[in-house]
Amino acid sequence: MGRDSWGQWSAAEAADWIRRPAADDDKYRRGVVGLFTGSAEYPGAAVLGVEAAHRTGVGMVRYAGPKAVRAAVLAHRPETVVQPGRVQAWVLGSGLDAGHRSFLTSGELQHALASGLPVVLDAGALDLVGTHTGPTVITPHAGELARLLSSREIDATVDDVRADPGAWAARAARELRVVTLLKGATTYVCDPEGTRFALHASTHWLAAAGTGDVLAGILGALAATHHEILSTDATALTRIAATAVFVHGEAARLASDHVAGGPITALDLAGAIPRVVGSLLG
Ligand SMILES: NC(=O)C1=CN([C@@H]2O[C@H](COP(=O)(O)OP(=O)(O)OC[C@H]3O[C@@H](n4cnc5c(N)ncnc54)[C@H](O)[C@@H]3O)[C@@H](O)[C@H]2O)[C@@H](O)CC1
Numbered sequence: 001m002g003r004d005s006w007g008q009w010s011a012a013e014a015a016d017w018i019r020r021p022a023a024d025d026d027k028y029r030r031g032v033v034g035l036f037t038g039s040a041e042y043p044g045a046a047v048l049g050v051e052a053a054h055r056t057g058v059g060m061v062r063y064a065g066p067k068a069v070r071a072a073v074l075a076h077r078p079e080t081v082v083q084p085g086r087v088q089a090w091v092l093g094s095g096l097d098a099g100h101r102s103f104l105t106s107g108e109l110q111h112a113l114a115s116g117l118p119v120v121l122d123a124g125a126l127d128l129v130g131t132h133t134g135p136t137v138i139t140p141h142a143g144e145l146a147r148l149l150s151s152r153e154i155d156a157t158v159d160d161v162r163a164d165p166g167a168w169a170a171r172a173a174r175e176l177r178v179v180t181l182l183k184g185a186t187t188y189v190c191d192p193e194g195t196r197f198a199l200h201a202s203t204h205w206l207a208a209a210g211t212g213d214v215l216a217g218i219l220g221a222l223a224a225t226h227h228e229i230l231s232t233d234a235t236a237l238t239r240i241a242a243t244a245v246f247v248h249g250e251a252a253r254l255a256s257d258h259v260a261g262g263p264i265t266a267l268d269l270a271g272a273i274p275r276v277v278g279s280l281l282g
């Protein structure tokens, strides 16, 4: 399957999925994103996803992850709410290790998956695909997709996925019945109905630890701001996912331009998100 059969996703299309706050909005109407991410081993993944969600523009970011990580999240973003409460979309798994999930963590993840709310499954929650009840998007890289498919008795090596990423992303969407966002220099976004977009990265400086955690935060925030549409039209999630990749790529370009085309960190990337959102709205 060639790249040509994949649609592009333009700035104008992305702009349609950025919600501008209105006079009658409050923080709940604007959307609450919940994150169960991070672990004692990878606290940074939680900080990065929370930071990206705030920067994307959402009414509230609720962090529900392990207690051991909450102080780090609050130290970086005191705006974050750590009390349980209303959530309109979930981000699960960044910085979690599927092989070492505590009883408590498993219970919290199952609770979120059973909620019927839109869910972003990343990294250490990818193995839970299929136990969801709401609109779901998975965000693997090539290694994670190969592992996930193999665990479902679909033989795929990392090299197979790297050789034909679009075909494997499409197959994952079909067989797992979820929106699939396969990360890489080109990111493939597709769904079981056959809608598909390929987005080429604006800069290869993006290939750095933590940038995927930032993408999950952007995507969760956009899903939360569109929770009402998603409750009646789950197919919107494919376009929301493409928009998240677009925003992520543009933020990387801006952040790198800011340092004369030099390297960027995941936090630099998150810091550039508001300018992308602003220019899309403008
Ligand atoms: N600051 C932090 O706390 C960070 C935490 N992270 C977390 O670290 C955990 C492990 O993440 P890893 O991505 O290392 O996953 P894994 O350790 O599960 O997988 C990495 C393996 O997949 C292979 N692979 C194949 N294609 C790849 C690709 N395109 N990108 C990366 N690896 C590829 C690698 O060779 C490697 O063997 C995740 O939970 C992740 O969310 C990372 O996001 C990095 C930053």
Ligand SMILES: Nc1ncnc2c1ncn2[C@@H]1O[C@H](COP(=O)(O)OP(=O)(O)O)[C@@H](O)[C@H]1O
Residues within 6 Å of the ligand: 141, 183, 184, 185, 186, 187, 201, 203, 204, 205, 206, 207, 208, 209, 210, 211, 212, 213, 214, 215
């Ligand atoms: N060669 C590359 N050029 C541009 N972008 C890349 C390249 N490789 C990976 N990326 C992007 O970088 C991000 C890496 O995410 P991920 O693999 O989850 O890393 P992490 O888990 O460290 O956050 C993804 O958005 C992916 O699309």
